[in-house]
Amino acid sequence: MRRINRNRPPHIRRKDKAESITEGPNEAASRPIVGPPSDTVVMIQEALGNSPDVHIRKMANEKFVVSYIDSLTDPKLLSELMSNLEDMIQEGGEASSKEQFADSISAGSVKLASTEREMLSGMLTGAAAVLVEGVEGALLVSIPGGSRRSVEEPSSQTVIRGPKEGFTEDISTNLSLIRKRLRTPDLRLENRVIGTYTQTRVVVAYIRGIAQASVVEEVLKRLDAIDTDSILESGYIEEFIQDRAFTPFPTIINTERPDTVAGSLLDGQVSILIDGTPFALVCPVTFFKFFLSSEDYYQRYDISSFLRNIRLFSFLVAMLLPSLYIAVTTFHPEMLPTTMLISIAAQREGTPLPALLEAMLMEITFEVIREAGVRMPRVVGPAISIVGALVLGQAAVQAGLVSAVMVIIVSFTAIANFVIPTFAMSSAVRLIRFGLMILAGSFGLYGILSGIIPLLMHLVSLQSFGVPYFLPVAPLSWSNIKDVFIRLPWPRMNKRPEYISIQNQVRQGNGPKEDPNKS
Structure with a gap:
């Protein structure tokens, strides 16, 4: 077995073979591209580590050299570029400046690179570097290629009425x-x-x-x-x-x-x-922007306003329902009607866990099932998550570990959490819910209030690029309420939100509009 001298610093072990690995990022110098194309080709190969997908094509006794990365360029555009260069060679291939060569190339957009760094950066974004003997610098011909996903319907923000196009990775x-x-x-x-x-x-x-x-x-x-x-x-x-x-x-x-x-x-x-x-x-x-959907502006104003309030109600349910149940059943049973109290007490008679631990067990179980459904293969993920939730919930009730009403509370909470259109906000609700459940199990309704009041203070103190996060509620702005809890008909929404845009506020109607061309 080969022994390694551990007293030597790691960066000098086997320097002859690992030198290029232990070096930092490629610090291509900002040196100007001068000299014959053969010298520049050597620099390119050394800078890119003699990678097998870096191709060098020489033409006319190396007077013309084309260097490109095969995995980042389009073969059809590359063939068109080579045809342009062959035509230039047949016509004499002489020019006094880079601009004249750029005007002769029709394969793609052409950019002039005067330094080695600019040339390497262009090649790494899908451009071919054209080097010409006697002309300083390089021509970067943009011929990007590689695999690209077609435009499809968004998977995380679906709508019933509206455009079905979604962004891609390009x-x-x-x-x-x-x-x-x-x-x-x-x-x-x-x-x-x-x-x-x-x-x-x-x-x-x-x-x-x-x-x-x-x-x-x-x-x-x-x-x-x-x-x-x-x-x-x-x-x-x-x-x-x-x-x-x-x-x-x-x-x-x-x-x-x-x-x-x-x-x-x-x-x-x-x-x-x-x-x-x-x-x-x-x-x-602002906070209320996370409860709006693009579909709100495509449907009628009445149904859009109704759905917005449903989302806000679902937000409160997803955040407070388990903690309210824990607080009322543990500390304040006198708040429930007698019939409901007897029914809940009868269901909880055989359960060994207090309400807080019971709710925690069910919530954590549901989070595990949801995460498993996301990480599993798409074909079996939804089936496993749904069947798992039904089977585990029914088995837990029959085994006497949890009560049936707790299964209802947790299920409705999860459904309400899915109503929130923005995943980032729904994730925040999931975290806050656990904190409020602990406070409710420790201090009852007083614990819930002791958690909600600092939460509201925190929301009011937040800003997003200088805009108060809880606008238009705090500070109160009546003129901007028209597109928060309700959406007025489009003919009535003649101004943009004042808290976002303070100039050119009139978007439609007969009001005065500012000239956008004014500086």
Whole structure:
């Protein structure tokens, strides 16, 4: 067995073979691309570790060199690019500047790269680097390829009436879905690249003249302050830029619906799209925005208002119902009607556990079943979760471990939790519910109140990019209530929310409108 000298630092063990592994991220120098194409090719191969998917194609006695990454480029566009270069060679292949070569290429969009870093970054995003002898720099021809998922219906935010298109993992496709809905030159897209290793493209979208400039600047400032190795999903960005980290309530909405993003931009909000994920971020938001659905604006105002109040009621049920049951049955049985009290007492007569432990056991069991249904294969997951809940619940009642009324309480609580349209808010309710159950089992209704009052104080103190989180209730704003608990008919909703957009508030009707082209 080969012995390793453990006294040596790890970074110098077997240096001859592992040197490239123990080094940090590729620090491609910002040196200008000069010299013959053969020298630049050597640099590319060394910088990318002689990867087998990096291809080098030489033409006309190495006067023309095309370097690209096979797994990131489109074969058809690459073939068209090579045809363009062959035509240039047959015509003489002489030009005095990079701009003349760029005008001769029709395969894709062309960008001029003057440094090695720019060239490598372009190749890693699906571009082919064209090197020409006697011409400084490189031409980056964008010919992106690779596997892409087609546009499908969103899986987490389904609607009965409304568009069936959802975002994909390709940010270019997502931007096209937004452009298709917002055909205005005032739509602005700010591009950023975040992540030392992933080099993830992040785009900030807003409508000039509607979104507040201070909010846009704050979003860009927080994005520019991110210093991390990788951004693999929008959740990374959300945690980096949120106002307060230690809170169960989300202060940024994530959505995979293009129509939701378009509607948010028209209200004056800002959207953040991240390459590699179908979930876009929308900010700033308020607490009540998490109970709205894009379908509310496609159905009639009366049914939309009714459904909004159903969601708010379900939120209260999912958060308070188990704790209220524990508090009343344990500390305040005199609050129940005599008939109901006798019925509950008869059911609980043979159960060995107190109400708090009984509720905890059922809630934790249901959380385990739900998590198992999510993680199992999609074909058997729903069946296992439903059958498991029914079988375990019935068996627990027959075994005398829990009462039948407790199964009803936990089941209705779980159903009410699913009514909340935003998964992030429903997850927050699940966490808060356990805390209130412990307080109810310890102090009764006084314990519940001692938990709700700090919770309300916390909600009032939160902000989302400078916007109070509990608007328009605290501080109270009557003019913005029209699109919170109820939704007025569209002809009556002639102004945008004042707490989000303070400029160009008139969206329809005969009121005065500001010119969005004004600076």
